[in-house]
Amino acid sequence: AWVHGDPRKVIYPTDSYGQFCGQKDTVNENKTILFYFNILKCASPVVLINLQCPTTQLCVSKCPDRFATYIDVQASYRYKPDQWNYFKQFCKPGFNNPRKSVAQVLRDEDCPSMIIPSRPFLKRCFPDFSTKNGVLTVANQTTFRDGRGKTRNVTDLREAANGINSVLDARSIGVKIFEDYAISWYWILIGLFIAMVVSLLFLVLLRFTAGVLFWIFIFGVIGIIGYGIWHCYWEYDHLKGIPGSDLTVYDIGFQTDFRVYLQLRQTWLAFMILLCIVEVVIILMLIFLRNRIRIAIALLKEGSRAIGYIMSTLFYPIVTFVLIAICISYWAVTAVFLATSGEPVYKVMANQTLCKYANLTCDPETFNKTNVTKLCPGAQCTFAFYGGESLYHKYIFIFQLANAFVFLWLVNFAIALGQCTLAGAFASYYWASRKPADIPLWPLFSSFGRAIRYHTGSLAFGALILAIVQLIRVILEYLDHKLKGTQNSFTRFLLCCLKCCFWCLEKFLKFINRNAYIMIAIYGKNFCTSAKEAFFLLMRNVVRVAVLDKVTDFLLFLGKILVAGGVGVLAFFFFTQRIPIFAQEAPALNYYWVPLLTVIIGSYLVAHGFFSVYAMCVDTLFLCFCEDLERNDGSTAKPYFMSASLHRILGKKELSPKKA
Numbered sequence: 001a002w003v004h005g006d007p008r009k010v011i012y013p014t015d016s017y018g019q020f021c022g023q024k025d026t027v028n029e030n031k032t033i034l035f036y037f038n039i040l041k042c043a044s045p046v047v048l049i050n051l052q053c054p055t056t057q058l059c060v061s062k063c064p065d066r067f068a069t070y071i072d073v074q075a076s077y078r079y080k081p082d083q084w085n086y087f088k089q090f091c092k093p094g095f096n097n098p099r100k101s102v103a104q105v106l107r108d109e110d111c112p113s114m115i116i117p118s119r120p121f122l123k124r125c126f127p128d129f130s131t132k133n134g135v136l137t138v139a140n141q142t143t144f145r146d147g148r149g150k151t152r153n154v155t156d157l158r159e160a161a162n163g164i165n166s167v168l169d170a171r172s173i174g175v176k177i178f179e180d181y182a183i184s185w186y187w188i189l190i191g192l193f194i195a196m197v198v199s200l201l202f203l204v205l206l207r208f209t210a211g212v213l214f215w216i217f218i219f220g221v222i223g224i225i226g227y228g229i230w231h232c233y234w235e236y237d238h239l240k241g242i243p244g245s246d247l248t249v250y251d252i253g254f255q256t257d258f259r260v261y262l263q264l265r266q267t268w269l270a271f272m273i274l275l276c277i278v279e280v281v282i283i284l285m286l287i288f289l290r291n292r293i294r295i296a297i298a299l300l301k302e303g304s305r306a307i308g309y310i311m312s313t314l315f316y317p318i319v320t321f322v323l324i325a326i327c328i329s330y331w332a333v334t335a336v337f338l339a340t341s342g343e344p345v346y347k348v349m350a351n352q353t354l355c356k357y358a359n360l361t362c363d364p365e366t367f368n369k370t371n372v373t374k375l376c377p378g379a380q381c382t383f384a385f386y387g388g389e390s391l392y393h394k395y396i397f398i399f400q401l402a403n404a405f406v407f408l409w410l411v412n413f414a415i416a417l418g419q420c421t422l423a424g425a426f427a428s429y430y431w432a433s434r435k436p437a438d439i440p441l442w443p444l445f446s447s448f449g450r451a452i453r454y455h456t457g458s459l460a461f462g463a464l465i466l467a468i469v470q471l472i473r474v475i476l477e478y479l480d481h482k483l484k485g486t487q488n489s490f491t492r493f494l495l496c497c498l499k500c501c502f503w504c505l506e507k508f509l510k511f512i513n514r515n516a517y518i519m520i521a522i523y524g525k526n527f528c529t530s531a532k533e534a535f536f537l538l539m540r541n542v543v544r545v546a547v548l549d550k551v552t553d554f555l556l557f558l559g560k561i562l563v564a565g566g567v568g569v570l571a572f573f574f575f576t577q578r579i580p581i582f583a584q585e586a587p588a589l590n591y592y593w594v595p596l597l598t599v600i601i602g603s604y605l606v607a608h609g610f611f612s613v614y615a616m617c618v619d620t621l622f623l624c625f626c627e628d629l630e631r632n633d634g635s636t637a638k639p640y641f642m643s644a645s646l647h648r649i650l651g652k653k654e655l656s657p658k659k660a
């Protein structure tokens with residue numbers, strides 16, 4: 001890609017001769033904008049941006065700023081040379097023959113038949129549309145002469161530049177959004193810093209509040225369901241004796257107005273029974289799983305304590321972010337080089353619709369020597385697009401897939417490296433006999449060094465397996481997009497099943513890989529052995545896994561909502577100038593929601609970064625805890641490495657030796 005690619009094809013527009021507009025050290029160095037001879041031939045801006053508009057395209061230094069036709073300019077060039085000098089800058093380079101007949105000039109497309117006031121957009125000249133009293137105008141005019149003897153309405157340009165008004169409006173909004181960012185960026189950074197501090201405090205306080213938050217939520221759910229049961233009974237009793245309330249759902253059949261069903265006693269009875277079942281299930285789960293819930297909460301508290309001793313782990317996500325940013329940059333640059341590695345393809349552009357040579361490829365150097373110009377007067381060999389017929393160009397799509405696969409592999413490797421590094425640091429905390437005295441110096445850096453030196457192959461192998469599945473999912477999505485509208489029911493069903501299966505497989509592999517990396521960090525074994533041992537260890541503790549996973553997910557989700565919501569509310573009151581103390585400091589914005597949404601989304605991502613470390617810590621401590629239970633029995637010869645709180649929760653029953 002780097003040998004054949006040319007990113008200038010993306011940066012610079014290309015004229016009808018395959019030359020770049022605005023490229024340094026060329027004749028077009030000062031001509032940065034692309035001008036279309038007859039924009040009426042262009043169906044839409046998509047055609048223009050793709051450089052496939054069937055009209056001559058020319059590099060110019062600026063867009064036209066007035067209405068003019070070639071007929072008028074040629075007729076008056078003797079006594080109004082300024083008009084001719086202005087118009088000829090939009091003609092082909094070197095053309096300066098006003099004596100040439102108008103018919104021949106338009107046939108050979110030496111000059112455009114007309115120019116209209118335009119302004120540059122995406123480095124291309126588009127009509128300068130505006131509205132006046134609800135009427136579409138160009139330079140305050142509703143009509144113009146097309147240079148071929150016709151007076152046309154400005155609305156004819158609307159079809160040629162379909163959707164350009166909305167695009168220009170979007171550009172105007174984009175400018176205002178940029179202005180908002182320019183005057184509020186430091187306040188946004190302050191908001192993100194507050195989110196970082198709040199996230200850190202939440203993690204530190206979890207060792208004291210994890211149990212309280214969880215039980216408040218559980219009893220809150222039980223109370224809400226209990227109220228629902230009471231309300232259903234009240235409605236059921238209230239409808240007693242009311243005519244028609246004793247009918248069944250079967251009697252009234254299907255009704256589009258669902259409020260009808262709320263007038264039946266049977267409906268409220270069904271709701272009450274359903275809620276009673278849910279209530280009983282929750283209470284029974286709490287009774288039978290109470291010990292495992294206590295273990296999960298104790299592990300959450302232990303995770304908070306571990307992070308307190310190894311604070312550097314909270315900032316490791318920055319390393320992962322940098323590595324992923326490098327991967328994305330590598331993929332994007334290579335993809336651009338691949339996409340721009342085609343050779344210029346020229347095609348015959350003919351004014352006559354019956355020309356048999358139209359749209360055929362041609363060679364601009366030999367085109368004038370062929371019979372095409374005689375058989376199709378006015379035909380030209382103009383640049384169409386970039387492509388090629390060589391073996392390399394035929395397989396560019398395959399190369400793009402290979403590039404995407406490398407991207408997925410590298411990203412998964414960067415994530416795996418982070419997970420293994422964090423797991424090694426937190427495992428060193430758990431297996432320390434005396435905490436924190438026996439925790440090794442610089443545990444995070446030591447773990448990172450071990451992962452790079454000893455476990456690179458294992459991490460790459462795990463990332464490879466996941467990348468293969470993800471690539472298959474990408475191909476399935478591509479096929480689904482390509483076959484949309486033409487596929488039959490069976491094909492649609494098959495694709496849907498395959499997408500669902502590979503989605504589930506990807507989730508399962510991510511779970512297995514995550515725990516395999518933890519075992520690699522603890523024991524240093526290869527990927528397959530670690531994955532097998534992690535899987536069977538989890539299966540022997542499947543109930544604990546389920547309870548811990550749900551308790552952790554709930555508390556971390558609550559934390560993310562708390563951080564993003566709290567900082568978002570504060571930002572809302574600040575940017576809307578509703579805080580009297582800071583009313584004068586708040587910037588005047590076009591759209592207050594621009595920095596507000598940025599702060600909310602950024603706060604959520606900051607919280608996610610901190611809490612991902614915490615989740616990895618809890619998962620590592622859990623696997624260490626399970627290994628500790630199976631390998632040790634609490635005796636003097638084989639003492640437990642777990643904390644005193646976990647030791648107390650297990651009680652005497654679980655202090656006996658356990659065999660794998």
